[in-house]
Amino acid sequence: MKLAISIAGQTIDSPFDARFGRAESFCLVDSDTGAWTVHANPALSASGGAGVQAAQFVAKLGAQAVVSGAYGPKAYDTLSAGNIQRFLAPGNEARSGADILAAFRAGQLTEADGTTHGGHHGG
């Protein structure tokens, strides 16, 4: 499965970034082979609608699932429309993208069953 993990850095060993829309980058990794690439998040500096933009970005990358720490309502709806699974990983402990991949393979990640927070307005 193609997994997009929100990270802060350039490699799979970079720290996990618990924010979705404002994550620095996404590590696109094949959970079967472990092959990975890193893609800068174009929504990082969006004035508004970052979640929507990031969701479309990971959809275009071909991700079938996302791992992040939180999903706002618009990101959740956009990922959902793209049939992209939304997994949650707690952001309060220092972990790398590789650790997240390991947790995913071990079946330790839970799926978000709804919006995790109320979202923000992009005045």
Add this chain to the structure above:
Amino acid sequence: MMQIVIASGKGGTGKTTVATSLAQVAAERGAVRFLDCDVEAPNAALFLHPVLETHRDVGIRVPRVDAQACTYCGKCAEVCQFHAIAVVGKKVLVFDDLCHGCGSCTWHCPEQAISEHLAVTGVIDSGTTPEGIAFAQGVMNVGQTMGVPILRELKQWTPATGDAPPSTSLRASGALEIRDAPPGASCPVVETMRGADFALLVTEPTPFGLHDLKQVAAIAHDLGIPAGVVINRDGIGDAAVGTWCADRGLPILLRIPMERRIAEAIASGQTLVDAVPDYRVGFQELLERIVAGVNP
């Protein structure tokens, strides 16, 4: 028609106090149109007492996509600067609360699959005051965040034709439009000031008043609008506002001292010139100086 905008930056410096009194003395010499542009909390009606008999819903035109005609090419999402429209797979999502109503998606859709529908974000109330001032205010609905589309509609407002066509009298020489701006220095303030012939900047002689005066003075400067200053609550604070205005060549057109009787009159819903007629001459002179210095 000459357009005067009253702005301040800092809230509570006396924009509405100055705007309503200026409108009243202006109404003695010609037709006046008053626009309360503080769409988050309009309050000029509390002082001018218009009968607001007309109410019109306004808002932004949001896109709706015809699923039969859409090919999911994604052009609409690509051109949207606000990420208000998303195309993922064979689905199009529209987020009305992110939409600024710019129309780019409709314009760029190669299949003409997008139509626009009014999403109501506020209302424009209008009517006439007892002294014959044509009055309109924008009111943004609770929960909305974008005042600018309401302001654009408000600035286009023209009084309904009554017994004497107001359009004729407003075009007559000496006709004035007075816009009471919102506080702050963000987009709604810029939109309120845009296109005006003169910016009257109301401040108070305090560090906070001066800080925000600098911001609105910079907006007026960037928009190419001549400006002058009214110092309200004169006598409190320090002399820094006067010094800064002198350095910048900004004329101080009126000083209103800190007086308890003024505060009491405002609190009871009276305008300054109605409550304290001594100020009538001061406001008449203020208006004449603005009119004389501006060629609309």
